[in-house]
Amino acid sequence: MNIVEVEHLKVWDTNTGKVIIHNSSFEVKQGSCMAIVGESGSGKSVTCRAIMRLNKPWIRQSGTMLFQGEDLNQLSEPEMRRKRGKHLCMILQNGMSAFDPSCVIGVHIRETLQQHFGWNTRVIEQKIIHAMESVMLRHPREILNQYPHQLSGGMLQRIMIALALVLEPDLIIADEPTTALDTISQYEVVEQLIQLRERMGCSMMFISHDLGVVQKIADDVMVMKDGEIVERGSMHSVLTEPKHAYTQYLVSTRLELSNHFKALMQGES
């Protein structure tokens, strides 16, 4: 059973006539985590935003995108708005620009939850504080009264995950959630994402250029280059026996970095 089936997705820029994604077809299985890897400019973020239908208005898309049997491309904008957040949830790279900078975090969260569930303020606060505690955020009540610029990138990332926990979406799209973070918060965010999947059993699409993180979280991997899918398969087979030259290149460069480090850590004492 597939939760997402994308067929012949084509994305192009109407201003320049440039085709960003040529013809990609893939599916995400119910309850699994699929990672999209590739260098910057390979079209991995555009693919995900195409599923959310959040690309800029001059970027057009065609093809079918079945989400739980429904074609997202055919939905009207109000129907799509109801899908976003509640069924399809996105975790963005930059926490600073993902939240409204002019109001405190609590306002943003209240707005989102009221829109989708119509709960009152007290219920919302209770639910979100519970969720924030479960992603290891200390003093959640104070955080709700702070502005995004007062919080660190890792904390904002975890607030987004907490919000996803309350919304209980069917599919989570995480667009480079760990790239902008330092080592310790990266580790914690990845742990939280793994737990989020275990707790809710939701499907996930995970975009990253760091194969180390991908290896920790993903079941399936899709490698993209210049808007085309060059290789697809289970995580283990793609990362240990890459077939395409580009995948081999990605794996070898990553290995060079960590082999040196591993040699240091195991080497002469």
Added chain:
Amino acid sequence: MLKVEGIEKSYNQGGLFSKNKQQVLKQVTFECQQGECLGIIGESGSGKSTLGRLILGIERPDCGTISLDGKDVQDRRVRMGNISAVFQNYTSSINPFLTVEAAIMEPMQAQQKLRKDQGNSEKVDLLLSQVGLDPSYRSKYPHELSGGEAQRVCIARAISTAPKLIVFDEAISSLDVSVQIQVLQLLKELKEIYKLSYVFITHDIQAAAYICDRVIIFREGQVVEIVPTKQLKDVQSDYAKRLLKHLITF
């Protein structure tokens, strides 16, 4: 060569008349030798970028001294041509109105106001080839470059005045992993050619271990530990151990 002694720095917090001060650096002392690559590893918000700005002389410490070959870096004549920097944000660190050629020549021209020598334009070709770009890049503008290319131009600009020390402030963090490794290899080569010293500020321990001779583990404005890279696995402090344990390797 570079000597940092007991520096402290604090910033005003809150409004214009607020007396609250946030201390960013507390009694930081270390040295960097000629030809050495020194890594500074820390979490975001630990004050490592502030330390970088102080070494570059862009800001003044509240107390303590930073000296290069015994001379204080607050004097711009000491810094001129001797200290360069490469920053994280490659898109904003090249003037968008300048071509690659003009951007690389800028520091050389600034230096030549002091001493007159010519032959810049051949030097640009040489610098571009040293960072692995061909001469056709001379007439390009920053927005036409990819992240890795732009960062290479920044490196070419940094080495153009043949400095003694280059400060890299998260210079490779926003690049793809495959490009990171190319840039790191390039930096290693350049270090041999120019006998440079590097101060390499990063949160990525693996990258630091790849290039650095010694690393400083930095936390909340203080030096936790200074350790040679070869003995990285024998770190003593709890924080450094935790840092290594939480690393996601491939």
